[in-house]
Amino acid sequence: MPNNRVLLIASNFPPVLGGSASVYMNLASCAPDDILILAPSHNYLDDTPIDGWREHDRQAPYHVSRLPLLRTLMTPRPPGAAARIGFLLADLALRARVLARVLGLVAFRGVRTVCIGELLAMGWLARLLQFVPGVSTAVYVHGEEITTADSYDPRHLRARQAMQHSDVTIVVSSFTLEAVRALLGPEHRKPVVMIQNGVNTHVFRAAGKPERLVARHGLEGRFTFLSVCRLVEKKGIDNAIRAFRGVAAVHPEARFVVVGWGEFEARLREIAAEEGLDERVIFAGRVADEDLADYYRLGDVFVMPNRRMPDGDTEGFGLVFLEANRCGLPVVAGRDGGSTDAVQDGLNGLVVDGHSVPAIATAMRALAEDPALYDRLRDGGLKRSAEAGWEGKARAFLEALRPAGRTPRFNMTALALSLPLLVLALPYLLLLRLNGAAHPPDA
The missing domain is CATH 3.40.50.2000 (Glycogen Phosphorylase B;)
Known part of the structure; x- marks a missing residue:
C-alpha cells in the first residue's frame, strides 16, 4: 500500500452529479492507488440518502470512505438560545466524527496529504490538520465560492483563512487564479497551482448521431x-x-x-x-x-x-x-x-x-x-x-501536492500526542464560528 496517498474530501461526489463531482471522480479514476475519497452518504440539503451510492462505491476503481454527512445541513438557524446551543453541539459532534475518520485514514491508509474539495464548508479542517505531523493540506478552488457575494461573510474571510492555512491551493482556470490572488494578496507565499479541468477522452468521442x-x-x-x-x-x-x-x-x-x-x-x-x-x-x-x-x-x-x-x-x-x-x-x-x-x-x-x-x-x-x-x-x-485528458491532469495534481508536505516522515507517536490538542481545538473553531469566522448553518 502506498504511504503517500492523497485524501480528497468532497460533499459533492458521484453518484451526485455536477462539475466539481466530475472533477474529483476523474482525478480518482486516473490515480486509484494514489487518491482516496471521503464523501457523504446523505444529501446535505435535506439529509436524505444519496441514491445509488453503495452501487457506485462497489464498482469504482478507487476507494471511497463514507460518513452520513461531512458538513452541516443547509437548514435555517434555530430560534432561541437553547436550540442554538443544541445545534452547535451537534455540529461539534459532526466535526469530531469527520476529524476522527480523517485521522484514521492518515494512520491506517497511508494518507499524507488531505485535499479539501469544499472550501467554505470544510475549510476548518485545514486549521486543525496543520498540527498533524507528517501531513500536508491542500484546497481545491473552482471559482464561484470566492466570487459570489456572501452577505454573511462579505470579505470572504472563511475562504481566505482556509487557503492561508493550507500548504497549496489548486485552481481550475486563469479566472479563478486571479480571484484567488486578489483575495490572498501579494504577501501570500504558499504555492497556488492552476490545473485546468479535463475531459474523459475514452467516454466522450466523436461518432454518428445515435x-x-x-x-x-x-x-x-x-x-x-x-x-x-x-x-x-x-x-x-x-x-x-x-x-x-x-x-x-x-x-x-x-x-x-x-x-x-x-x-x-x-x-x-x-x-x-x-x-x-x-x-x-x-x-x-x-x-x-x-x-x-x-x-x-x-x-x-x-x-x-x-x-x-x-x-x-x-x-x-x-x-x-x-x-x-x-x-x-x-x-x-x-x-x-x-x-x-x-x-x-x-x-x-x-x-x-x-x-x-x-x-x-x-x-x-x-x-x-x-x-x-x-x-x-x-x-x-x-x-x-x-490534449486535455484527465490522465495528465491527475499527474499534475499529484505532482503539485507531493512537495507540499512539511514533515518528510510520519510518526504514529507524534500523531497520538497531537490528538488532545486537536480535540481542544474543535470547540475553539465553533467559537470562531459564532463570531462569523466559519461557515454559517445555512451557508
Missing part, C-alpha cells in the same frame, strides 16, 4: 443545437432560447435540445412558450451517465452562453465545453468567468457576450450557415479536447 435518440426526440434530418448543464440562470440557457427564436425563423427545421435539470427549468419552459418555440425546444431532463455521451453526439452545435450574475456568481471553467468538443461539436460560450480557458474564440468555438441575445443568435446562425467555419471549429475542438 439513431435511438434521434427517433425518440424526432430529430431526423434536423440541425440540432444542444445544451448540457445544470439548469440555473448563470448558464445562460434563457438567452440561448431567446436567440434560437431568430435562428428558427430562418431555419424552421432546426431544433434546440436542453439536457439537464435544476431550479430554473420551469422558467426556461415558460420562455420557450413565450417565444413560440414549444415544439422546437426539447427538454430532455436528467439523463443517465451511460447516455450522456450519446446526447452530446445528438447535437450539431453546443450552446451555453454563460454569464456573470449580479451577485458575482459565474462559471468557474465549464467542463461541458470540452466534453462537447470531444464529441465533435463546435461550441458557443459566454466570455464571463473561466469559460475562456476552456474555449478559445475562433479555435474550438465562438465566445460571445452571454448577456446579449443578438450576439448569441449571430454565433448560432454562423455555425449553422458557414460550413467552413463549422469544420474549422469542429477540428479545433477535437484537437483541443484530445
Whole structure:
C-alpha cells in the first residue's frame, strides 16, 4: 500500500452529479492507488440518502470512505438560545466524527496529504490538520465560492483563512487564479497551482448521431443545437432560447435540445412558450451517465452562453465545453468567468457576450450557415479536447501536492500526542464560528 496517498474530501461526489463531482471522480479514476475519497452518504440539503451510492462505491476503481454527512445541513438557524446551543453541539459532534475518520485514514491508509474539495464548508479542517505531523493540506478552488457575494461573510474571510492555512491551493482556470490572488494578496507565499479541468477522452468521442435518440426526440434530418448543464440562470440557457427564436425563423427545421435539470427549468419552459418555440425546444431532463455521451453526439452545435450574475456568481471553467468538443461539436460560450480557458474564440468555438441575445443568435446562425467555419471549429475542438485528458491532469495534481508536505516522515507517536490538542481545538473553531469566522448553518 502506498504511504503517500492523497485524501480528497468532497460533499459533492458521484453518484451526485455536477462539475466539481466530475472533477474529483476523474482525478480518482486516473490515480486509484494514489487518491482516496471521503464523501457523504446523505444529501446535505435535506439529509436524505444519496441514491445509488453503495452501487457506485462497489464498482469504482478507487476507494471511497463514507460518513452520513461531512458538513452541516443547509437548514435555517434555530430560534432561541437553547436550540442554538443544541445545534452547535451537534455540529461539534459532526466535526469530531469527520476529524476522527480523517485521522484514521492518515494512520491506517497511508494518507499524507488531505485535499479539501469544499472550501467554505470544510475549510476548518485545514486549521486543525496543520498540527498533524507528517501531513500536508491542500484546497481545491473552482471559482464561484470566492466570487459570489456572501452577505454573511462579505470579505470572504472563511475562504481566505482556509487557503492561508493550507500548504497549496489548486485552481481550475486563469479566472479563478486571479480571484484567488486578489483575495490572498501579494504577501501570500504558499504555492497556488492552476490545473485546468479535463475531459474523459475514452467516454466522450466523436461518432454518428445515435439513431435511438434521434427517433425518440424526432430529430431526423434536423440541425440540432444542444445544451448540457445544470439548469440555473448563470448558464445562460434563457438567452440561448431567446436567440434560437431568430435562428428558427430562418431555419424552421432546426431544433434546440436542453439536457439537464435544476431550479430554473420551469422558467426556461415558460420562455420557450413565450417565444413560440414549444415544439422546437426539447427538454430532455436528467439523463443517465451511460447516455450522456450519446446526447452530446445528438447535437450539431453546443450552446451555453454563460454569464456573470449580479451577485458575482459565474462559471468557474465549464467542463461541458470540452466534453462537447470531444464529441465533435463546435461550441458557443459566454466570455464571463473561466469559460475562456476552456474555449478559445475562433479555435474550438465562438465566445460571445452571454448577456446579449443578438450576439448569441449571430454565433448560432454562423455555425449553422458557414460550413467552413463549422469544420474549422469542429477540428479545433477535437484537437483541443484530445490534449486535455484527465490522465495528465491527475499527474499534475499529484505532482503539485507531493512537495507540499512539511514533515518528510510520519510518526504514529507524534500523531497520538497531537490528538488532545486537536480535540481542544474543535470547540475553539465553533467559537470562531459564532463570531462569523466559519461557515454559517445555512451557508
